[in-house]
Each structure stands twice: as C-alpha cells, then as structure tokens.
Amino acid sequence: MPFSEAAQRELQEIIQRYPDKRSAMLPALAIAQREQGYLTPEAYQWVAEMLGTSPTWVASVASFYTMLRKEPAGRYLIQVCTNLSCSLLGARSLLDHLRERLGIDVGETTPDGLFTLTTVECLGSCATAPVMQVNERYYEQLTPERIDEILAGLRREAGTCGDDRVAEGQS
Amino acid sequence: MDKFLLRNVGVPDSHRIEVYLSRGGYESWRRALTTMQPQAVVDLVKSSGLRGRGGAGFPTGMKWSFVPQGVYPRYLVCNADEGEPGTCKDRVLMENDPHLVLEGIAISSYAIEAHLAFIYVRGEFTLSAERLEAAIAEARAQGFLGKNILGSGYDLDIVVHRGAGAYICGEETALLTSLEGERGNPRLKPPFPATEGLYRKPTVINNVETLANVPLIVQYGAEWYKSMGTEKSPGIKLFALSGQVKRPGVYELPLGTPLRTLIEEYGGGTLEDQPVKAVIPGGSSAPMLTAAHLDTPLDYESIAAAGSMLGSGAVIVITEGTCIVSVVRRLIEFYAHEDCGQCIPGREGIAWLARILERIEAGKGREEDLDLLLDICDGLSGRSLCPLGDAVVGPVRSSLKHFRDDYLAHIRTGQCVQPVAVTIA
Ligand SMILES: Cc1cc2nc3c(=O)[nH]c(=O)nc-3n(C[C@H](O)[C@H](O)[C@H](O)COP(=O)(O)O)c2cc1C
Ligand code: SF4
Ligand code: FES
Numbered sequence: 001m002p003f004s005e006a007a008q009r010e011l012q013e014i015i016q017r018y019p020d021k022r023s024a025m026l027p028a029l030a031i032a033q034r035e036q037g038y039l040t041p042e043a044y045q046w047v048a049e050m051l052g053t054s055p056t057w058v059a060s061v062a063s064f065y066t067m068l069r070k071e072p073a074g075r076y077l078i079q080v081c082t083n084l085s086c087s088l089l090g091a092r093s094l095l096d097h098l099r100e101r102l103g104i105d106v107g108e109t110t111p112d113g114l115f116t117l118t119t120v121e122c123l124g125s126c127a128t129a130p131v132m133q134v135n136e137r138y139y140e141q142l143t144p145e146r147i148d149e150i151l152a153g154l155r156r157e158a159g160t161c162g163d164d165r166v167a168e169g170q171s
Numbered sequence: 172m173d174k175f176l177l178r179n180v181g182v183p184d185s186h187r188i189e190v191y192l193s194r195g196g197y198e199s200w201r202r203a204l205t206t207m208q209p210q211a212v213v214d215l216v217k218s219s220g221l222r223g224r225g226g227a228g229f230p231t232g233m234k235w236s237f238v239p240q241g242v243y244p245r246y247l248v249c250n251a252d253e254g255e256p257g258t259c260k261d262r263v264l265m266e267n268d269p270h271l272v273l274e275g276i277a278i279s280s281y282a283i284e285a286h287l288a289f290i291y292v293r294g295e296f297t298l299s300a301e302r303l304e305a306a307i308a309e310a311r312a313q314g315f316l317g318k319n320i321l322g323s324g325y326d327l328d329i330v331v332h333r334g335a336g337a338y339i340c341g342e343e344t345a346l347l348t349s350l351e352g353e354r355g356n357p358r359l360k361p362p363f364p365a366t367e368g369l370y371r372k373p374t375v376i377n378n379v380e381t382l383a384n385v386p387l388i389v390q391y392g393a394e395w396y397k398s399m400g401t402e403k404s405p406g407i408k409l410f411a412l413s414g415q416v417k418r419p420g421v422y423e424l425p426l427g428t429p430l431r432t433l434i435e436e437y438g439g440g441t442l443e444d445q446p447v448k449a450v451i452p453g454g455s456s457a458p459m460l461t462a463a464h465l466d467t468p469l470d471y472e473s474i475a476a477a478g479s480m481l482g483s484g485a486v487i488v489i490t491e492g493t494c495i496v497s498v499v500r501r502l503i504e505f506y507a508h509e510d511c512g513q514c515i516p517g518r519e520g521i522a523w524l525a526r527i528l529e530r531i532e533a534g535k536g537r538e539e540d541l542d543l544l545l546d547i548c549d550g551l552s553g554r555s556l557c558p559l560g561d562a563v564v565g566p567v568r569s570s571l572k573h574f575r576d577d578y579l580a581h582i583r584t585g586q587c588v589q590p591v592a593v594t595i596a
Contacts (some may be wrong), residue, residue, distance in 0.1 A: 017330045019244075019287070020370060025352030026294075026335050051352070064354040064511075067294045067336030083256045084455060084501055085413035085487055087593035095595065119595065121338065121505055122256040122455075123295055126413035126485065127420050136297040 002042045007031050011050055021051050025061055029068050038069040074109040074116035076154050079133045082119045085126035094130055095119065097144045101151060114158055115151075175387050175407055176380065177423045180267040186302050188309035191270040197315050199389035203278045204323045207389075212282035216385060219393035220405035225250055225341075225378030226454065226482045228404075228471045235283050237365035238373045245373040247280040247288040248350070248364075249382055252334055252341040254293060255454035256505060257485030260409035261379035263421045265292070265299035268383075269306035275382030276329055277316065278389060283375050286326050291346050294334040303331050338509035342557055343376045345511065356513045357557030380409055400426035404470035404481075414488040415442045424469070431465040434488055445490035449574065453482025455502050456562030458569030459495075478569065494589035495574040496581050499566050500528040501593050506563045514556035520547050521563055531578060532594065534585035541571060541578055 011031055015024045028050060032043035039062055044055040051058075062068045078098065082091050099105060102115050109116040125131040128140035132147075139150055179185040179194060191197070203212055217232025238245055249272070253261040264272055272290075280288045292300045307329050310316045318326045332350055339345045340355040347369050349355035368374020384406065388396050397405040404426040410433055413419045417439035424433065430450060434440065441447060447462040452469065458479040460467070467477045474481045489498060507525040512518045524547055530536050548564040555561070571578065580588045 017328075020351065022352035023332070023350060026333065026349070030333065030335065061352065061354050065294070065335035065337050067334075082501075082595045083505060084451075084498060084593065085257055085419075087501060087595065088414045088487070088489065088493065092593070092595050120295075121508060122254060122258075124253045124259045124262050124293060126257050126259045126487070127411050128259075129413060129419065133295060138298075 002040075003032070003035055003046050007035050008050075015050070022053065024051060025058070026065070029058070029062055029065075033068060038072050072109075074113050075158060076114060076134050077116050077118065079118050079120035079123075081121070081123045081125070081129070081131045081133075083122035083126075085122070086130040089129045091130045094132070094142055094144065094147060097147055101148065114155070174423055176264070176271075176383055176409055177268075177421070179271065180263060185267050186269050186306065188270060188306065188313060191268070192313075195390075196270050197274055197310075197313075199386035200274050200277050200315060201321060203281060203389050204321055204325060209282050209284050212278060212389070215393055216282070216388060219388045219396040220403075221381065221384050221388060221396065222404065222471065223378055224380035224384075224408065224484065226255065226456075228481060231377060231381055234365060234377070235279070235375055237363065238283050238375060239366055242373050243284070244287065245283055245285040245375070246369045247276060247283060247285045248343075248346065248369060248374055248376045249276050249288065249290040249379055250341065250343065250346060250376055251290050251292040251296070251299065251379045252346060253296070253379070254338040254341045255456065255483050255485065256502070257411060257413055257451065257454050257487045258483040259411045259413070260421050260484065262293075262296055262299055263409070264379055264383050265296065266302055269299075269302040270310065271383050271386060272303065272379055273306055273310055273316070273329060275385040277320075277327055278385045279375070279377065279382055280327050280329075281325060283373075285375070286328070288327065288329045289350060289369075290329065290331050291340070291350055292331060292333050293341075294336050296333075300331055300333050307331065338505075339511045339557075339559065342559065344557065346376065347374065354511075356511050357559070359556060401468070401470045401472070403472050408469070408481075408484050410437075410469065411483075411485040412438045412488070413485070415445065415490040415493070416440065416488045417442060426470040427468040427473070429465070430460075430467050430469055430486070433469065433486060434465070438488070441488060441490045443490075445492060447488060448491045448493060449489040449495060449498070449570075451479075451485075451487040451489070451566070453480045454485040455487070455505070456480075456565045457482045458565040459573060460569075461573050479565075492590045494587050494592040495570050495577040496528070496532050497587065497589075497592035497594045499570045500525070500532050501595070502566045503528055503563065506559065510559060511557075514560075516551050517555040517557070517560050520551035520555070520560065523547050524551075524563065524567060531581050532587070532592075534581055534587075536578070536582045538579070538582055540582070541575070545571060 014027045015021045028047040044058040047058045048055040221231045222228040337355045340349045344358040345355040364374040400406045422437045449459045464477045471481045507521045551560045552564045
C-alpha cells in the first residue's frame, strides 16, 4: 500500500462531507498527488477502491484536469501566466528571462531536479499582472529583477532544509 | 464613493472572525434567521434588483424562485471557479473577506431552504480555499454554522470543494458534473440546475460576488441598493481593471459608471498615455469595444447597446501599437486549450479558428480567411452544446468589425507591423 494511514484517514473524513462519495474524486486525486508527487497507476487504484469505482474511470477523470500531473515535476513548479492581461504587461519577456536563468525551455526540468518551467492560463490575478505561481504560491507584479530574487530565495530554501522530495518525484 | 463589498479589504486581519464581527459582521445573518421567513429573503433580493455577477447578469431573486416547491433536499453552490481571463475580483473577496462570502452563502441557503452548500473554488486558489476553510471553522465555533444555528432550529453546513485546473468548470453545469466527481463536461439545458442540479436535486448556483451582495441588501434594504446604479442594473459592482493602464486593480463602483471614469480616474489612464485602441469590457469572451465607446456607462444594458457585454466586469485595456491579431489569437488559443471537446461545433470550430489565426499571424493568411473566420463563427454561435461556443466568437467577430486593418496588414505585408504583439513564442 503506497498510501499512508494519514492519507487514508484524511480521505475518509472528506468522503463524509458529501452526499455521494464519488464527489470526493478531486480531493482524493489531490491527496494522491501530494503523497507521490504525481499520479501513478497505484494512485488510480487507491482512489478507485476508496470511492467504489474503477481505476480506468479515475484515470479518465484525472486526464481532464491540468493541475493533476501525470508526470513528475521538479521541486519547484514555476507556472508563468501567458494569458492576455499578463502578456500585455510583458509575460513573454519574463518567460524568456526565466528560460535564460534556468537554462531550460518551457516544459523542461533543470538537471538538479529543482525547477520545472511551464506556462499556464489566466491565474485570476490579472490586475496584478504579470504573474507566476511557484507550487501553491503566487508572485505578482513581476519584473526580471524580482524573478532573480525569487529564484535566489528558492535556491537558498532548497539548500538549507534537507527535503527528501528534491529529486524528480519517486514512487 | 463609500465601499461596501470591499469595506473590509485592507483592514489588518480582515479574514479573522473577530475583525469581521467588530465591523458588524453576521448581523445580517442573525436578522434574516431570526426575523425573516425564507420567502421574505427571496422577496427582498428580488426587489433589490440584484443581478448575477458571474457573467450573465440574470436576476438573482428570480433564479431562487425557480426552485420547485416541495422538492428536497436542495443545494446552494457558490461558483468560485473564477477563470475568465481578466477576472480577479472573487479571489479578492475570498482572500480578504471570507466571512462576507460565508454570510452571503448562509443567508442565500436559508432563503432557498438548503442545508448543505458547496463552494467550488478554483484549484489554483490555495489561499482562498485555506481562508474559507478557516473561516468556516471559526463561524462554526461561534454558532453561525452547523446545527440549530443561533437557536433557530435551522442547520447549515458549507463544504469547500477545490477544482483542479479546468476553465470550463466555471460554466454552471460543468461545475456540477465536476462536483459529482466526473470529467467537467457541460450538460444540456434544460433541465436547468434550479430544477435538476447537483445529484439531480434543485440547485441554485451563484457567483461569489453575487452572494457577497446579499448581506448588504439585508443590512441596508432593497431601496438603498436600488438607489445606486441604473434602473435596470441597480447596485454596485466590482470591476477588475487590467491591461495597459497605470493603476490596474479591483475597483468597487456603482453600475452605470462610465468606462472612461474607470480607466482614467481609477486606473490613472493608459501606460505612457497611449491612446486607447480596444477595450474588452466584461472578461475575455466579451466583444471588443473601441476608443469611440469610452463614454459608455458600465451597466448591462448600455454595454449591450454598444455591442458587447458587461459579463464579469473585467475590463481589459489595449492601447495603440498593440497588434489585435495577436490578441485574438492568444484568446482563441486559450479557448481551444480549455474546450471540453464534447460537441462537434465547439471542438472543431474552435480548433479551426485557432489554426487560421495562427496562419494569419504568421503572415501566411489569405484575404478569404477573414470570411472563413466569420463562417466558422456562424457555425459555432448558438450551435454548441454549452455557451462556450458563443463566448469564443465574441473576440473574433468584434475584432474583424473594428480592427480589420490589423488583419489585412498581416495578410498583405506577410508580417506584423505593430510594435507590440502578445504572442508567446
Ligand atoms: C465558459 C463559461 C465559464 C464560466 N465561468 C464562470 C466563473 O468562473 N465564475 C462564475 O461565477 N460564473 C462563470 N460562468 C457563469 C456560470 O455558468 C453561471 O452563469 C454563474 O455562476 C451564475 O451565477 P450568477 O447568477 O450569480 O451570475 C461561466 C460561464 C461559461 C459559459
Ligand atoms: S462548446 Fe461543446 S466542446 Fe466546447 S466546452 Fe462547450 S460542450 Fe464542450
Ligand atoms: S491574465 Fe495572467 S492572471 Fe489573468
């Protein structure tokens, strides 16, 4: 069983909130992703068992949602908004700056497994554009200088606290 | 003007219940629960003229009265999936004043006699979800939610449900399908959610901002609400101003405020004082307007008369020098990415629009392509299973009407002749 007791209990508790346990699908997938870094066949199996459905069905639902990752990502997933309000205020040059600083293209992960760079559709932060999200956190009104500071801060954070999730997600 | 919806934003710890209570919070909930019958709340909201702030502007009280008599359980769903490009107002409310959102949900649930309400929060909005969860725990601990609320005998639970990155789940029927644990495919209407919604039970779906207005209406009354705005678009609205302006932001204004006032007084004018080229007045699906429309009042009727829609109230400003072909292509690529693929007009139509726009932007277009774009719009609008099909045609048709020269320049010179393009290479 690749899923912890705690995850099991957490999901049980969430299921109770809904009149129909299938409604716990997205929360269940979110827990599975948090536990393993991305979604694996074991995750679909676990969710299917917990919700009384089939793994194929769970995989099909998961494939609909972009935040549910089917592949490992680096420790810091950098998502740059390229929708209109951000692009009108220079999202493209920020993206170029990030490519250059990280030495990777969009969709790639740095060799040390620290950063994955992607683009994302409107993050709902258009009045503080341009914007990017790193893991759960928003960074708004970005400039190239600000990006350098953020990257330096993340590198410091990664260097100081030993975290066993650093490598590309392992299952 | 005085702030109502944003009155607590900027107050230190505005998300905490002590602060909310110290500023008169939950008094409307207490009043509704202890002095009003559910029907009286529905009548009050009806007479205030409040219209849905999620995009369509549908009268809220009327929507509530569509719930069939005698059918239980009923559900209230708060649409917090805020994903329409340009729109960022609901997030401001959820992060800074989650108790106002909860109070609105509580009063509205009571009005429709629901005992379980869901808040479908956009997956990316971690802070919003955390603040709402914490606020629910605080409100429960103080007896504003849960069993036998304030001794009234009325029970209500509110569940925060997080999405997982799919714009289409903001469409109300797709939201329900997603909340039931499926792929977020929209459903055919009718049946409408009010009669057959979540788990096939009567369900009212309202936007965050719509619900946040309800405590204010209970507190100050329908006449007060109608004293602001216009006759058909009464009250106050949050406008998310973004794009090429000096002070983008979320501003609370009476409906009917001229577009120019929002851009010049609140937004401080355009960047480098460039002339306005285009304005998208109601989120990315709203047809574009031009500098000639700057004196249009921002209310549902006036913006419709100008050829667009007020939508979510997200105003995106585009100045001279920006290539409109690149703008439209960026938006259509967004729709192509977010389309659910379930119906043929939607899936094929949007994909073809994207392909043709790409070709035009790359300088490989033909003049016939412009008619082809319009043909595809005709095949899409009104023919798709869900309203996304209509949303997509807004930017295409309006840009071909007002900015045809930008398209022709691409086609005739084979390249972009504007200094700024928003294309992401
Ligand atoms: C493609 C599409 C996306 C939508 N996205 C949202 C959204 O993010 N938030 C929202 O409140 N309404 C959205 N709507 C509108 C909802 O379908 C629905 O009309 C609204 O939630 C009703 O609430 P209201 O009456 O309070 O406006 C969307 C509609 C469509 C067609
Ligand atoms: S228009 Fe059709 S394919 Fe597109 S989102 Fe709506 S239902 Fe899905
Ligand atoms: S366009 Fe970037 S956050 Fe909305």
